[in-house]
Amino acid sequence: MSIATVQVEGYETFTVSVGTCLLDACEENGVPIESACGGFAACNSCRVDVSEMSSLSPLVEEEEAFLDSPSHRLACQCQVLSDVRLSLAPGM
Numbered sequence: 357m358s359i360a361t362v363q364v365e366g367y368e369t370f371t372v373s374v375g376t377c378l379l380d381a382c383e384e385n386g387v388p389i390e391s392a393c394g395g396f397a398a399c400n401s402c403r404v405d406v407s408e409m410s411s412l413s414p415l416v417e418e419e420e421a422f423l424d425s426p427s428h429r430l431a432c433q434c435q436v437l438s439d440v441r442l443s444l445a446p447g448m
């Protein structure tokens with residue numbers, strides 16, 4: 357099983373299995389990301405700002421209406437593929 361490191365600005369760095377949902381990974385490691393819709397790409401509350409998009413699974417159509425920056429993703433809609441750095445998006 358491959359492991360990746362997740363660095364969230366202002367929080368402890370942690371590791372996850374490659375393929376883990378980013379929202380689940382953050383919730384399980386004490387990063388307070390909101391998930392008002394339960395992870396169905398319907399609320400925009402889990403938006404994060406990511407430094408290296410190739411570290412995450414590709415953008416899905418359901419996210420596009422919510423994202424106003426090419427560095428933003430919905431944490432509920434992406435899986436961690438390799439080491440990644442991110443911050444909670446402004447306004448969260």
Ligand code: FES
Nearest residue numbers: 393395400402432
């Ligand atoms: S949890 Fe609602 S959009 Fe991700």
